[in-house]
Amino acid sequence: MFTSFDISTSALVANRTRLDAIAANIANADVPVDPKSRNPPFSEQVVYFAPGDPVSGDPNGVHVAAIQPRNDFRRAFEPWNPLADKDGYVRYPNIDPVVQQANAMLATRSYDANLAAIEAAKSMISSSLSIIS
Amino acid sequence: MNDPLGIVSRINTQASGFSRPGQSPAGQDFKQELLDEMRKVNQMQQDATQATNDLLTGQRDDIEGVMIATQKADSAFRMLLALRNKVVDAYDEVRNIRV
Numbered sequence: 001m002f003t004s005f006d007i008s009t010s011a012l013v014a015n016r017t018r019l020d021a022i023a024a025n026i027a028n029a030d031v032p033v034d035p036k037s038r039n040p041p042f043s044e045q046v047v048y049f050a051p052g053d054p055v056s057g058d059p060n061g062v063h064v065a066a067i068q069p070r071n072d073f074r075r076a077f078e079p080w081n082p083l084a085d086k087d088g089y090v091r092y093p094n095i096d097p098v099v100q101q102a103n104a105m106l107a108t109r110s111y112d113a114n115l116a117a118i119e120a121a122k123s124m125i126s127s128s129l130s131i132i133s
Numbered sequence: 134m135n136d137p138l139g140i141v142s143r144i145n146t147q148a149s150g151f152s153r154p155g156q157s158p159a160g161q162d163f164k165q166e167l168l169d170e171m172r173k174v175n176q177m178q179q180d181a182t183q184a185t186n187d188l189l190t191g192q193r194d195d196i197e198g199v200m201i202a203t204q205k206a207d208s209a210f211r212m213l214l215a216l217r218n219k220v221v222d223a224y225d226e227v228r229n230i231r232v
Contacts, residue, residue, distance in 0.1 A: 002208075005201050012197040118201070125208045129215045
């Protein structure tokens with residue numbers, strides 16, 4: 001009876017995960033790549049969805065299959081920057097904040113849509129109670 | 134399928150063929166069914182409480198799952214309440230029969 005709840009919930013979780021990645025992209029858009037750092041440089045994180053909800057085992061749900069870096073960098077000429085290479089260029093992750101904002105809106109709208117689906121299922125269950133009362 | 138009141142599965146099993154009057158239908162008696170459903174709804178409410186506690190104490194972070202668990206428990210309880218009201222109505226009906 002509550003299958004649609006579980007399906008919509010899996011989509012809610014997936015979209016929140018997508019928004020996490022987008023927030024990381026926006027936050028790290030202006031972080032230069034440190035060539036001497038032992039950590040891998042940040043590049044745009046892309047979230048991939050896949051069908052199937054591993055929590056409830058429902059094949060109609062959705063889950064995040066992978067979050068992978070795009071490994072795309074832009075070069076900026078900043079010879080004063082201590083992180084610059086010998087030619088005076090600093091590498092930044094190639095993240096467009098405008099695209100990220102659009103993706104954030106997409107994730108939010110998708111979240112809202114799934115929330116509306118939950119509301120619809122809820123109101124169907126509630127109104128079915130009026131049959132016997 | 135999650136079916137806390139067992140209504141859907143009961144409809145599916147009884148859809149084929151009518152049971153004749155006088156013949157006792159297979160399965161448990163009504164009181165036992167009702168008690169089982171009450172136990173299931175109680176379990177769902179305890180699950181919802183546990184989920185809320187886990188969220189507030191930071192042991193889980195999916196607020197959606199917690200909210201849905203709460204919503205499921207609420208829906209199941211209201212369904213049980215409607216059933217109980219119907220049963221009490223039927224009881225009142227029988228009690229008002231003049232002998």
